[in-house]
Each structure stands twice: as C-alpha cells, then as structure tokens.
Amino acid sequence: MQGVTKRHYVIISKGDVFVLKPSENEKEIIIEHVAEILGGWRADRENLIPILQDVQDRLGYLPGVAMEKIATAMDIPAVDVFGLATFYNQFRLNPPGDHQFKVCMGTACYMVGGNIAMDSFKRRLSIGEGDTTPDRKFSLERVVCVGCCSIAPVVVVDDMIEGKVTPTRVDGILLAFEDKHQKKDDNKGNQGQEGV
Amino acid sequence: MSAIVIEGYYAGLKSKADHKLLPLKEKPVIWVGTATCGKAAGAIEVREAFKKEIKSRGLDAEVMEVGCMGHCYAEPLTVISKPGFPPLCYGHVDEGLVKRLVEDFLVNDDPCYEYAMVALEPNDIFPTLTDFPRGAYEEKIILEDCGFIDPEDIDHYIAREGYAALAKVLTMKPEEVLEEIKASNLRGRGGAGFPAGIKWEACRKSPGSEKYVIVNADEGDPGAFMDRSILESNPHLVIEGLIISAYTIGSSRGYFYVRSEYPQAIRRLETALEQAREKGLLGNSIMGSDFNFDIEIFRGSGAFVCGEGTALINSMEGKMGIPEHRPPRLAESGFRGKPTLLNNVKTFAYVPAIIRKGADWFKSTGTSKSPGTAVFSLVGKVGNSGLVEVPMGTTLRQLVYDVGEGIPGEKKFKAVQIGGPSGGCLPESALDVPIDFDSLHEAGAIMGSGGLVILDEDDCMVAIARYFLEFTQKESCGKCTFCRLGTKHMLDILTRITKGQEEDLASLDILRELAEDIEAGSLCNLGKTAPNPVLTTIRYFLDEYKEHIVNKRCPALMCTDLIAFYIAPEKCSKLCNACVGSCPTEAVYTREDGLKAINQDKCVKCNNCLKACPTEYSAVIKLSPPELVVEKEREQK
Ligand SMILES: Cc1cc2nc3c(=O)[nH]c(=O)nc-3n(C[C@H](O)[C@H](O)[C@H](O)COP(=O)(O)O)c2cc1C
Ligand code: FES
Numbered sequence: 001m002q003g004v005t006k007r008h009y010v011i012i013s014k015g016d017v018f019v020l021k022p023s024e025n026e027k028e029i030i031i032e033h034v035a036e037i038l039g040g041w042r043a044d045r046e047n048l049i050p051i052l053q054d055v056q057d058r059l060g061y062l063p064g065v066a067m068e069k070i071a072t073a074m075d076i077p078a079v080d081v082f083g084l085a086t087f088y089n090q091f092r093l094n095p096p097g098d099h100q101f102k103v104c105m106g107t108a109c110y111m112v113g114g115n116i117a118m119d120s121f122k123r124r125l126s127i128g129e130g131d132t133t134p135d136r137k138f139s140l141e142r143v144v145c146v147g148c149c150s151i152a153p154v155v156v157v158d159d160m161i162e163g164k165v166t167p168t169r170v171d172g173i174l175l176a177f178e179d180k181h182q183k184k185d186d187n188k189g190n191q192g193q194e195g196v
Numbered sequence: 197m198s199a200i201v202i203e204g205y206y207a208g209l210k211s212k213a214d215h216k217l218l219p220l221k222e223k224p225v226i227w228v229g230t231a232t233c234g235k236a237a238g239a240i241e242v243r244e245a246f247k248k249e250i251k252s253r254g255l256d257a258e259v260m261e262v263g264c265m266g267h268c269y270a271e272p273l274t275v276i277s278k279p280g281f282p283p284l285c286y287g288h289v290d291e292g293l294v295k296r297l298v299e300d301f302l303v304n305d306d307p308c309y310e311y312a313m314v315a316l317e318p319n320d321i322f323p324t325l326t327d328f329p330r331g332a333y334e335e336k337i338i339l340e341d342c343g344f345i346d347p348e349d350i351d352h353y354i355a356r357e358g359y360a361a362l363a364k365v366l367t368m369k370p371e372e373v374l375e376e377i378k379a380s381n382l383r384g385r386g387g388a389g390f391p392a393g394i395k396w397e398a399c400r401k402s403p404g405s406e407k408y409v410i411v412n413a414d415e416g417d418p419g420a421f422m423d424r425s426i427l428e429s430n431p432h433l434v435i436e437g438l439i440i441s442a443y444t445i446g447s448s449r450g451y452f453y454v455r456s457e458y459p460q461a462i463r464r465l466e467t468a469l470e471q472a473r474e475k476g477l478l479g480n481s482i483m484g485s486d487f488n489f490d491i492e493i494f495r496g497s498g499a500f501v502c503g504e505g506t507a508l509i510n511s512m513e514g515k516m517g518i519p520e521h522r523p524p525r526l527a528e529s530g531f532r533g534k535p536t537l538l539n540n541v542k543t544f545a546y547v548p549a550i551i552r553k554g555a556d557w558f559k560s561t562g563t564s565k566s567p568g569t570a571v572f573s574l575v576g577k578v579g580n581s582g583l584v585e586v587p588m589g590t591t592l593r594q595l596v597y598d599v600g601e602g603i604p605g606e607k608k609f610k611a612v613q614i615g616g617p618s619g620g621c622l623p624e625s626a627l628d629v630p631i632d633f634d635s636l637h638e639a640g641a642i643m644g645s646g647g648l649v650i651l652d653e654d655d656c657m658v659a660i661a662r663y664f665l666e667f668t669q670k671e672s673c674g675k676c677t678f679c680r681l682g683t684k685h686m687l688d689i690l691t692r693i694t695k696g697q698e699e700d701l702a703s704l705d706i707l708r709e710l711a712e713d714i715e716a717g718s719l720c721n722l723g724k725t726a727p728n729p730v731l732t733t734i735r736y737f738l739d740e741y742k743e744h745i746v747n748k749r750c751p752a753l754m755c756t757d758l759i760a761f762y763i764a765p766e767k768c769s770k771l772c773n774a775c776v777g778s779c780p781t782e783a784v785y786t787r788e789d790g791l792k793a794i795n796q797d798k799c800v801k802c803n804n805c806l807k808a809c810p811t812e813y814s815a816v817i818k819l820s821p822p823e824l825v826v827e828k829e830r831e832q833k
Contacts, residue, residue, distance in 0.1 A: 048514035053456065053495055087516045087673075088497035090456050107419030107613065107649050108575040110663050116802050120780060123800070143457065144667075147421035148236040149575035150268040150582065161236035167780045167802045 097139035102156040106145030120170040199367040206363035213351035224257040224278040231264035237271035249298040263429020265343030268582035282319035329598040338545040342429035350471040361548035380555035386540030389633035398527035402535035407447040416500035417616030420647035423541040427461040431468035437544030500671035519720035562588030566632035576650040593627040607652040615644025618725030620732030656754035657737040662690040664729040679723030682714040696748040760822035767815035778808035
C-alpha cells in the first residue's frame with residue numbers, strides 16, 4: 001500500500017487560518033488505510049477510541065474522510081465521531097508538520113518561561129499553537145509535564161527532549177533544521193547530477 | 197486451593213530468577229537510569245559510552261537499564277556495583293566521566309570517590325543515603341525498587357520478593373485479604389484519600405459475577421509525574437497489586453487506563469504483561485490455582501477530566517469523557533454497567549508490601565489517620581528536584597528544606613503549590629503543616645496527585661493562580677454551566693489583573709463569589725476544586741493582588757505586561773555586546789556613547805538580555821510598573 005505522502009495537500013487560505021485538505025488521490029489512500037485498520041477491530045462502540053488512535057498513529061492525524069468512513073463502518077452518526085475527535089486533546093484534525101515542536105506548559109516549565117519559549121516559536125514560525133507551517137515542515141503544540149521538570153523549560157523536538165530552552169536556543173533548534181533541510185536538498189541536487 | 201501447589205510454583209519462579217541474576221553479583225554491573233528524565237539528560241549516550249569502553253577493553257561487565265531513582269536533579273545517573281566495593285552512585289555523568297570510571301574503577305579498582313554521590317549499601321568508606329538529610333527523612337515503600345531493577349525483566353522483580361504477595365494471597369480466602377487491606381487503613385492516593393478497603397468491600401459485595409478492576413494512570417496534574425515514573429521503573433509492582441485486588445473482589449478482567457502521552461510507560465507495561473503471562477502470573481489458573489485473570493491496556497486520549505471515575509468509564513466505553521451523577525457508585529455500576537473497582541497507580545502499588553508485611557507494619561509508618569508514605573514530585577525552585585517518598589506527617593518545611601535542600605541561589609522562599617489544579621498555594625506560615633490528607637485540607641490545599649511546586653520571590657502568585665485556572669477552564673468538559681462559564685469569568689478577571697487592566701479592588705470579591713458558586717454548582721471535583729488555587733492565593737497573598745490592581749505593579753517582576761527591561765548605564769560596561777547579540781528582536785542597541793539601551797517598542801520581554809549580561813555587570817534589570825523606565829531615562833538626561 002502506498003504511504004501517505006504529505007505533499008499532496010491543497011492549502012486553502014481563509015484569512016490567516018490554513019485549512020489543509022487532502023487531494024482526491026490522497027483521499028483514496030487514506031480510505032485504504034482506514035479500511036485496513038477497521039478490519040482489525042470489531043465494530044463496537046467501545047473500540048471507537050482505539051480505532052481513532054490507530055488511524056492517527058498511522059496517518060499522523062484524523063482526516064475528515066477517515067472519520068466519515070469510520071462512522072459508516074460502525075453504523076453511528078458521523079457527528080459522534082467528530083465529537084470524540086474534538087473532545088479529546090490527543091486527536092488532531094490537521095496533518096502534522098515533518099517536525100513537531102511540543103512546548104511544555106506544565107507547572108514547573110510555565111513558571112520559568114515555558115510561555116516565553118512558546119512565544120519564540122510562534123514568532124519565528126509565524127504560526128499559532130496547534131498549527132502547521134504552510135510548507136508543512138513544522139508544527140507547534142503544547143504538552144503538559146513530560147516529567148523532566150528539573151531541566152525546565154522543556155521542549156520536545158520530535159522525540160528528543162530539550163531542556164532549559166531560551167529564545168536563543170529556539171533559534172538554534174530552528175537553525176539546525178534549516179541546515180539539515182539545506183543539506184538534504186543539496187544532496188538531492190548532487191545525486192541528480194551524478195545520475196546523469 | 198492447595199497451598200502446596202502455589203507455594204511450590206512460587207518457589208520455582210523465585211529460584212529461577214535468583215539463579216539467573218546470580219552472575220550479576222559476581223562481576224561489575226553498571227546501572228544507567230533511562231526513564232524519561234534520564235534520557236533527556238543524555239542517559240542513552242552514557243549507556244552507549246559505557247558499552248563502547250567496556251567492549252574496547254574487553255572487560256567482563258554488564259550494562260543494565262533501570263528506571264528513575266528519583267534524583268532527577270543529578271541526571272544522568274549511574275550506579276556501579278563491583279564485587280568488593282559498595283554499590284556507588286554517580287550523578288551528572290558524561291562521556292568523559294564514563295572513560296574515567298571504566299579506566300580507574302573497573303580496570304584499576306579506584307572508585308573515583310571524588311565523583312561519587314552516595315553509596316547504596318552500608319559500608320565503612322563512603323556515606324550512604326541515610327547520612328544525608330534527604331535519606332534520613334525518606335522512607336520508601338513503593339519507590340523502593342524504582343531505579344534498582346530492570347523494568348523490562350520480570351526476574352529482577354521476582355528476585356526482590358516480587359509476586360510473593362500474590363502467592364500468599366492465593367492461599368488465603370478473599371475475605372481474609374479484604375480484612376488485611378481494611379485493617380491497614382490504606383487510603384486512595386489519587387487525590388481524595390478514600391479508604392481502599394471500604395471501596396474493595398463494596399465491589400466485593402456487589403451482586404453479579406462480571407466485575408472489573410481498573411488502574412487509574414491518567415495522571416492529569418500538569419506538574420506531576422510519579423505515576424508515570426512508577427510504571428516506567430517498576431510496572432510489576434502495580435500489576436501485582438491489581439491482580440490481588442481482582443482476586444479479592446472476584447474479577448477476571450482488569451485494565452490499565454494510561455494516558456497516551458506516556459508512550460514509554462505503555463511500552464514497558466506491555467512488556468511486563470507479556471512476561472507475567474509467560475510466567476503464569478496472568479491468564480488461566482494463575483500459579484496453579486483456579487483463579488483466572490488477565491489485563492488489558494486502554495490508552496487515554498488526553499483529557500484531564502477523564503481522571504474522574506465516571507468520565508474515565510465513559511471514555512472506555514467510546515463516549516466523550518463527561519462525568520455522571522453518582523450514585524450509582526462505580527462499585528455498583530461502572531464499566532459496562534458492572535461493579536468496577538478504580539484505584540490510583542500508587543494505591544495498587546502499596547498492596548503487595550501490605551500483604552507481605554502485614555497491616556500493622558504499614559500502620560507503623562505515617563500518622564494514625566493517614567498511614568504509610570506520601571509520594572511527591574518535588575519541582576520548581578528547589579535544590580533537589582525529583583521524586584520523593586516520605587512518611588505521612590512529615591512537615592512541608594522538612595520536605596522543602598531537608599529533603600529538597602531548600603531554595604537555590606540566595607532567593608527567598610515564597611510558597612508551595614501542592615495538589616495541582618485542584619490544590620492550593622501555601623505560604624511560609626503554613627510550612628509546619630504536617631503532610632496528610634486531613635491537615636492539608638484544613639490549610640486550604642489538598643494532597644491531590646502529589647505535584648509539589650516550590651515557588652520563590654521571583655514567582656508571581658496571581659500568575660500561578662491564573663495558570664491553573666486557565667488549565668481547568670480549558671479542561672472543563674462543559675457539562676455544568678458554572679464550571680464552564682464561571683471559570684471563564686474568573687479567568688477573564690485574573691487575566692485583566694495580570695495585565696494591569698483591572699481597576700477595582702471589588703473584583704476580588706467577585707472572584708470569591710464566583711468561586712462559591714462554581715463549587716456549589718459543579719457536578720464533579722474538577723469544577724468543585726477549580727477555584728482553590730485562586731482562593732488560597734487571595735487568602736495568603738492578598739497584598740500581591742492589591743499591588744497589581746492599585747499600583748499596576750507585579751512585585752515578583754513576572755507578569756510581562758507590568759514590567760519593562762532596562763539597562764542601567766552606571767553598570768553597563770560598553771565593551772561587551774552580549775545583550776545586543778542575545779536579543780531575538782533587535783530591541784537592544786548600542787547608543788552613540790557606547791552604552792547599551794533597549795527600544796521598548798520592540799522588546800518582547802523574553803529575558804534573554806538579562807540572562808546574557810555577564811554577572812559581573814548585571815546591568816540589565818526589570819522594572820515594574822513599566823513607566824519607571826521612562827522616569828529613569830528622564831533622570832539620566
Ligand atoms: C478532574 C479529576 C481528575 C482526576 N484525575 C485523576 C488522575 O489523574 N489519577 C487518579 O488516580 N485519580 C484522579 N482523580 C480521582 C479519581 O476520580 C478517583 O478518585 C481515583 O482514581 C480513585 O482512586 P484512589 O481511591 O486510589 O485514589 C481525578 C478526579 C477528578 C475529579
Ligand atoms: S512541567 Fe515541563 S517537564 Fe514537568
């Protein structure tokens with residue numbers, strides 16, 4: 001089965017809010033994945049949350065088409081599925097970026113500047129909490145206490161935990177990624193040339 | 197069931213485990229703490245460095261991963277046990293130290309005492325935990341093995357008497373087990389302190405053969421992490437407690453409700469359950485008895501309110517996690533409408549020790565009404581942050597100053613926030629309150645989840661009250677009007693206060709009135725306790741509120757709208773550019789005369805320049821209210 005390539009999205013701009021919608025091609029792939037996941041579960045209301053979790057684990061978020069498909073398969077109103085997806089903080093309705101920044105807003109982090117770290121990311125990425133940059137490289141979220149309060153304020157960069165994050169460190173983190181992307185693009189260019 | 201079969205079964209497990217671990221006593225073993233806190237500090241690199249060094253020198257030594265020892269301030273932590281030496285613990289280990297330890301200690305028998313923190317067994321050479329104030333107060337029941345066993349190997353647990361309590365229970369009648377738990381007066385550690393025995397009894401008495409037992413590992417307090425740490429460091433302890441509860445009330449199915457933000461805890465639990473099944477400790481005819489029981493994991497989806505019992509059940513049934521009216525209690529009608537026992541991670545974790553050593557032993561620790569120990573995650577402005585376990589009845593002062601080693605850097609203590617979003621802030625004058633369910637309640641706080649944040653003079657009490665209220669307001673499920681709208685209204689007022697937009701002291705009365713209404717008009721404890729952080733801060737720190745409202749001043753210099761950054765010209769060195777370079781918005785600039793200054797319109801108050809300014813100058817200062825800057829600048833001219 002084809003993987004979900006993240007670049008297939010159409011970006012619709014509503015003022016400064018971006019809504020990311022899958023393309024037709026993407027929709028088909030999503031539905032295929034969802035059908036496969038549904039195959040592993042009994043169509044029982046009790047399994048609804050685990051199913052949604054599986055879909056999100058696989059696709060990175062809960063696309064609208066996926067939720068509709070699940071509702072039909074389980075024979076429940078689509079609004080029930082949407083209701084759950086919006087009630088629980090874990091579920092995201094927009095696809096995540098290639099890299100995720102999760103800023104800890106737990107008590108210990110907040111008291112020593114978690115919000116300052118959050119503001120720095122917002123300022124540098126020009127997006128809000130819970131959003132993804134239009135080029136889909138980065139997304140920004142808040143978490144509460146990841147259990148590393150002794151190195152507060154903490155930011156989880158993909159799966160790595162960064163401690164004592166100051167605005168300068170935020171710049172450093174972003175710079176490191178830009179470098180990496182730059183290198184990747186360079187490599188691609190080189191390979192292309194070598195291939196010729 | 198014939199006791200001989202079960203005792204024989206257990207003896208088999210134990211001797212196998214002992215046998216397997218025997219070689220570890222005969223060669224050097226290096227234990228690296230790789231719970232989340234250790235990993236964040238670089239424990240994986242340390243582990244790899246040890247492996248590499250040992251391999252390159254061809255040494256016969258073992259590198260093991262363990263969970264969290266609770267000394268998070270000193271991560272990455274490593275314990276080295278080498279035959280002939282007491283096991284020694286080293287803190288802040290890096291790759292350089294790894295090289296030295298391997299070279300000097302493993303190869304040459306020099307334990308590098310100058311780097312060692314503490315010895316873990318009594319000896320004549322090096323101080324042990326009990327020689328430190330923290331060790332003198334700490335008494336570990338449920339954290340005892342955390343950090344000293346491999347959580348991914350059940351034999352480590354079994355070798356330390358693990359599952360002995362289960363073996364004992366299976367030879368007892370369920371009524372006898374119940375009596376023991378009741379006699380111990382074990383109180384629930386999920387917050388409210390409800391006696392576990394009474395809950396177990398109610399479940400046992402409820403009619404019906406289908407019953408459920410559930411571990412509440414939703415840990416919603418945004419500043420607490422002990423439940424996760426226990427699951428990551430010693431999952432079998434909780435599993436054993438859960439199996440015992442199931443046997444007692446007559447249940448054949450149990451669940452762990454774990455928040456999905458805890459992937460490592462979930463992974464380790466899965467491994468632990470698998471290994472318990474392989475050993476015949478879960479599944480059909482456990483340990484050869486006729487008792488059948490198995491456990492599943494349910495991943496919670498990140499809603500604070502789901503920690504509440506009825507909401508938790510709703511979410512397990514695939515519905516929105518919204519609390520319900522009680523009665524009926526869960527003990528009568530819980531998961532799938534059947535009798536259900538719900539206890540916190542820590543509550544279950546006490547059970548094996550109580551069974552092994554008896555109710556009287558348990559009651560010999562703590563106070564008469566709150567026996568046993570209390571576990572806290574000690575964080576904030578404190579020297580020794582981490583997980584601590586102290587007997588109930590220890591005072592807050594002992595916890596902050598002896599166990600936590602007080603406030604770092606000549607700062608002044610201001611308050612402890614205890615109990616998370618439902619708890620309160622207690623000032624210096626309340627420091628002699630003993631820690632137990634009832635005394636804390638009287639002081640206006642609660643035991644709650646065990647989050648304990650220590651605040652100093654740089655922390656603003658209005659801001660922290662606002663922080664917790666914002667949390668509960670966001671997490672309110674919206675069912676009760678007072679909780680939904682009342683908290684919003686309170687939050688608006690607090691936000692205005694922290695921004696200096698509140699003109700009238702009467703707003704404090706409105707806050708108090710709203711708090712009363714929310715308490716009366718909310719169904720569950722999320723709403724009922726949401727105003728606590730606000731009420732306690734008003735009660736103990738009224739002056740700080742007044743300063744914000746009357747003088748538009750934040751005495752702790754924390755509320756960004758009420759402060760401004762200023763570079764004192766008499767202190768600025770001119771020659772250094774640290775502040776200019778650190779500014780993310782180019783607000784700091786060099787004046788014509790070489791002194792640095794801040795363009796207030798560009799400043800985002802990120803604190804960077806203040807941190808960057810070398811301590812010998814300390815030229816960057818915060819002023820509140822912000823208008824003071826204008827005055828200062830005028831004076832200068
Ligand atoms: C909003 C809210 C959140 C709660 N969160 C938790 C939690 O994260 N963990 C927990 O064990 N109990 C939590 N509780 C308490 C549970 O409702 C319940 O009292 C507890 O799990 C019972 O276990 P215990 O008797 O062992 O304390 C919460 C209660 C409320 C009202
Ligand atoms: S509050 Fe951020 S890690 Fe605990």
